[in-house]
Amino acid sequence: MRPLLGWAVKLGLVGLVLFAGFAVYLDAIVQEKFSGKRWTVPAKVYARPLELFVGQKLAKDDLLKEMDALGYRRESVANGPGAVAVSGNNVSLHSRGFQFYESAEQAQQVNVRFSGDYVASLTKADGKDLAVARLEPMLIGGLYPAHQEDRVLIKLDQVPAYLVETLVAVEDRDFFEHFGVSPKGIARAVWVNASAGQLRQGGSTLTQQLVKNFYLTNERSLTRKITEAMMAVLLELHYDKREILEAYLNEVFLGQDGQRAVHGFGLASQYFFSQPLSELKLEQVALLVGMVKGPTFYNPRRNPERALNRRNMILDLLAEQGVVSPEEAAAAKARPLGVTQRGSMANGSFPAFLDLVKRQLRQDYRDEDLTEEGLRIFTSFDPILQLKAEEALAETFKRQAGRKGSDEVEAGMVVTNPETGEIQALIGSRQPRFAGFNRALDAVRPIGSLIKPAIYLTALERPSQYTLTTRIQDEPFSVKGQDGQVWRPQNYDRKAHGSIYLYQGLAHSYNLSTAKLGLELGVPNVLKTLERLGVSRQWPAYPSMLLGAGALTPMEVTGMYQTIANGGFNTPLRGIRSVLTAEGEPLRRYPYQIQQRFDAGAIYLLQNAMQRTMREGTGRSVYSQLPSSLTLAGKTGTSNDSRDSWFAGFSQDLLTVVWMGRDDNGPTPFTGATGALQAWTGFMRRADPLPLDMPVPDNVVVAWVDAATGQGSAQNCPGAVQMPYIRGSEPAPGTGCGIQAPVDSVMDWVKGWLE
Amino acid sequence: MNKWLIPVLTASVVLGGCASVPRGSIPVVDSGSSAYEQDDRPGGGYNNAPAQAQQPQAMPEDSGVVVMVPGGGAPSAPIDTYAAPAGAPANGGGLTFDEPPLSSEPLGSPSYGNSAPSQPSTPSGIPSGNTGGGLAADEQLDGPVLALLTSAQQQQTGGDLNGAASSLERAQRIAPREPQVLYRLAEVRLAQGDAAQAEQFARRGLSYANGRPALQASLWDLIAKARQQQGDAAGAAQARERARVNL
Numbered sequence A: 001m002r003p004l005l006g007w008a009v010k011l012g013l014v015g016l017v018l019f020a021g022f023a024v025y026l027d028a029i030v031q032e033k034f035s036g037k038r039w040t041v042p043a044k045v046y047a048r049p050l051e052l053f054v055g056q057k058l059a060k061d062d063l064l065k066e067m068d069a070l071g072y073r074r075e076s077v078a079n080g081p082g083a084v085a086v087s088g089n090n091v092s093l094h095s096r097g098f099q100f101y102e103s104a105e106q107a108q109q110v111n112v113r114f115s116g117d118y119v120a121s122l123t124k125a126d127g128k129d130l131a132v133a134r135l136e137p138m139l140i141g142g143l144y145p146a147h148q149e150d151r152v153l154i155k156l157d158q159v160p161a162y163l164v165e166t167l168v169a170v171e172d173r174d175f176f177e178h179f180g181v182s183p184k185g186i187a188r189a190v191w192v193n194a195s196a197g198q199l200r201q202g203g204s205t206l207t208q209q210l211v212k213n214f215y216l217t218n219e220r221s222l223t224r225k226i227t228e229a230m231m232a233v234l235l236e237l238h239y240d241k242r243e244i245l246e247a248y249l250n251e252v253f254l255g256q257d258g259q260r261a262v263h264g265f266g267l268a269s270q271y272f273f274s275q276p277l278s279e280l281k282l283e284q285v286a287l288l289v290g291m292v293k294g295p296t297f298y299n300p301r302r303n304p305e306r307a308l309n310r311r312n313m314i315l316d317l318l319a320e321q322g323v324v325s326p327e328e329a330a331a332a333k334a335r336p337l338g339v340t341q342r343g344s345m346a347n348g349s350f351p352a353f354l355d356l357v358k359r360q361l362r363q364d365y366r367d368e369d370l371t372e373e374g375l376r377i378f379t380s381f382d383p384i385l386q387l388k389a390e391e392a393l394a395e396t397f398k399r400q401a402g403r404k405g406s407d408e409v410e411a412g413m414v415v416t417n418p419e420t421g422e423i424q425a426l427i428g429s430r431q432p433r434f435a436g437f438n439r440a441l442d443a444v445r446p447i448g449s450l451i452k453p454a455i456y457l458t459a460l461e462r463p464s465q466y467t468l469t470t471r472i473q474d475e476p477f478s479v480k481g482q483d484g485q486v487w488r489p490q491n492y493d494r495k496a497h498g499s500i501y502l503y504q505g506l507a508h509s510y511n512l513s514t515a516k517l518g519l520e521l522g523v524p525n526v527l528k529t530l531e532r533l534g535v536s537r538q539w540p541a542y543p544s545m546l547l548g549a550g551a552l553t554p555m556e557v558t559g560m561y562q563t564i565a566n567g568g569f570n571t572p573l574r575g576i577r578s579v580l581t582a583e584g585e586p587l588r589r590y591p592y593q594i595q596q597r598f599d600a601g602a603i604y605l606l607q608n609a610m611q612r613t614m615r616e617g618t619g620r621s622v623y624s625q626l627p628s629s630l631t632l633a634g635k636t637g638t639s640n641d642s643r644d645s646w647f648a649g650f651s652q653d654l655l656t657v658v659w660m661g662r663d664d665n666g667p668t669p670f671t672g673a674t675g676a677l678q679a680w681t682g683f684m685r686r687a688d689p690l691p692l693d694m695p696v697p698d699n700v701v702v703a704w705v706d707a708a709t710g711q712g713s714a715q716n717c718p719g720a721v722q723m724p725y726i727r728g729s730e731p732a733p734g735t736g737c738g739i740q741a742p743v744d745s746v747m748d749w750v751k752g753w754l755e
Numbered sequence B: 001m002n003k004w005l006i007p008v009l010t011a012s013v014v015l016g017g018c019a020s021v022p023r024g025s026i027p028v029v030d031s032g033s034s035a036y037e038q039d040d041r042p043g044g045g046y047n048n049a050p051a052q053a054q055q056p057q058a059m060p061e062d063s064g065v066v067v068m069v070p071g072g073g074a075p076s077a078p079i080d081t082y083a084a085p086a087g088a089p090a091n092g093g094g095l096t097f098d099e100p101p102l103s104s105e106p107l108g109s110p111s112y113g114n115s116a117p118s119q120p121s122t123p124s125g126i127p128s129g130n131t132g133g134g135l136a137a138d139e140q141l142d143g144p145v146l147a148l149l150t151s152a153q154q155q156q157t158g159g160d161l162n163g164a165a166s167s168l169e170r171a172q173r174i175a176p177r178e179p180q181v182l183y184r185l186a187e188v189r190l191a192q193g194d195a196a197q198a199e200q201f202a203r204r205g206l207s208y209a210n211g212r213p214a215l216q217a218s219l220w221d222l223i224a225k226a227r228q229q230q231g232d233a234a235g236a237a238q239a240r241e242r243a244r245v246n247l
Helices: A002-035 A060-069 A163-171 A183-196 A206-215 A222-238 A241-251 A264-273 A282-291 A304-320 A326-333 A351-364 A367-372 A383-400 A448-460 A502-507 A511-521 A523-533 A543-547 A554-565 A600-615 A620-624 A676-687 A743-754 B002-019 B143-157 B161-174 B179-191 B195-207 B213-229 B233-246
Strands: A043-046 A051-053 A083-087 A090-094 A109-115 A118-123 A132-134 A139-143 A149-151 A253-257 A260-263 A376-379 A409-417 A422-427 A471-474 A498-501 A576-580 A586-589 A633-638 A644-650 A655-662 A700-706 A720-726
Touching (some): A002 A206, A051 B143, A060 A383, A132 B143, A163 A282, A163 A304, A253 A264, A282 A304, A351 A367, A351 A422, A383 A409, A383 A655, A448 A554, A448 A600, A448 A644, A498 A502, A502 A511, A523 A543, A600 A620, A600 A633, A600 A720, A620 A676, B161 B179, B179 B213
Parallel strands (some): A149 A260
Antiparallel strands (some): A109 A118, A253 A260, A376 A576, A409 A655, A471 A498
């Protein structure tokens, strides 16, 4: 008897010690994970912030579209962050404030008055003028680690009214009283389940739920349940209710977005309502809390009715428990679910642009930094232009639908601002919302006639030899290449056009005259020009290169045309502006860099010829859709048999390059003017850019010439047209068209001659 | 019994000790990646100038440029370190160069060529749409550009050159063809030790500065400094000559 008791005592003591040891061990785990960095947060990628200032070209509808995407609430008075009131041409908004690289934007009331598509006035709440204001930038994506957990961390003081009350009322009524586990809650659950005859209510406290998600696996067993309870008690021992609640709010799983797991109320608020958590209203709070029980089952996008019932049940419960009045609950129940549409601007995914951003970031950061440190990446992405580009492309595909081979046609599109070198929109596929082969960056295709501006620029840099009105011959010829093959170029229409002006060769994209000109200049010289324009590929100096046998990606073509559009200044195209740490500290900037590569005069002349391409040449069909006041410059490009359809062109503030073709390089149903040009025109029509207006460089004079002869003429002569020349290369002024030669023009001629 | 206790206690202490090592709080800055240079100059690019330590901005001594910023304690005093040339109006109404009293002069005045009088609401962010005369409507900096140049100036004075450059790029996005913005960008680049980019921005500024001789002179002067810094004495002398001609 005695030895037995002794053994029992000994065993009991051992058990106690083992239990204590286990508790110490659990305690260490609990503290270790809770005191360190609790979560890794993926880098967040933001669009450009929409700037507001007087004189800005901005359509009211575009502003409202962006504000909808940012989750602004339409109200009668904009009396708090995230609210907007619209009346006629006035938009009164209360911005939310944001930390940018160079400065913090304060949340403030901003009154915008529109006049046409311009901002006519910008004032503060007190009516005083406001110089400039920014909306917060739209979140366009994140860089997720392998397990793809995403969250927007929130603090307890950022949560909206009713969130904590609702959560406690629904999930754990005794949260503020219990010590981690709630015997009362278990008893109630047992009672409810027993009387209902089915499993209706769990007895887990919020603390236990947190422990389960935070430390344990999903396994269902008694030991796990005991461990969970022990850890919950330990957690409560070390941390106060507020900390536990805050952790819970950030940890709880609330939905699955494809590969991405939506964790925490902060992200869920953005994901379902496109609004910051702090702005949510009672019914929105009720919906999110209701989803805790079954994020997939109650997903408001997939199962709206189920979600609505759950939400209303919770609102009833709140009224029952006296958290809200019955009237408040009834009013909230009358409101719709209010979740944003997937695929709208707010919930859009822009895989092509994000791909670009990731590639740049991977050059500069380690993967862990991008996926764990919550970096904030500020980009130049313009969601308004992106949607317009997507619409234009969709329209083009729709128009071509049904033609032979049109289903296999793919597309890539790049939109930049030539004056800043920033990439504003990017499309990598005919289905721009699906990630995949990013043709804007990776499709390397023969550029065809897009190379021609490089040939003409090479010529125009030699003003003593070539002007826009130099006569060149558009005639058949053949040359023997280095490989012994005879090269015999042909025009698109298979005709020769005889003696033409130099600019006409470009405007009409004649192959014969252009190839001949290129051979005169020397293929290596043309390739050198191409390199100065920003093309870094090494091509052999074969004559066929002169007609675009070389292949480039849409992005490379954009870089090349960027130099032409920006007055001869080359700039590396940028998609990222700056990077901040999770705390808002500046980390890195991607500054604007330029380098002058060409004389402004030669570029001015080239732009003039490219404007003529649009007015009278291969691009003239654009003016059936665009106003003639919109000066544009551009170039069509078609490779052999229309396998590649290109268009590259620009206004003052927009450069757009479109490629269309098939991945398998098969034939397509269009020509240079019906494929890419159509999409380009559709985009420009929607974007409504500023007309091209390059200042006349010092070394350029504009002379009157006879359109028929290219000789100098007087302004009042029939057929006289204005043509720019590098100073000194202009034709001698005409002596007038009638008998009376204006004296001053003779004087000018003498002066010109003396100079 | 003690024999039983010792391993158990040891085990629990060891376990506890192992488990309580704080983890995961490695700050971003310690990751040792080159990404964390707070530098305006990524590798490659156009920086053929030898990298130089950032230094306090070397302000031009006595060129003709007066950058005046309203507000602050002394609204009429230029906040740049160099003085206004004699005769330059020291009005506090706008950020101007030392051309006629721009901020008080009606737009479209004869000295700016042929552009029709623009509506007062014509913004600086929009090309004036005129055909010859250049940037008459932009001559008076107002609204957003003035505000951003002012913050850039404050950031630069406070030693935050990256912030200043960032504010100036913001201004450049709003008014891409305003040579005064490009001039300031060039100044800040020079202060950051990137003389090559400083020269490029000044050259870009020149392409938009037709009909504004004082501004042209300042831009040439800046080019001279940038070339000097790049060790191109002959080019600097040439640029200085251009600056004189334009004045």
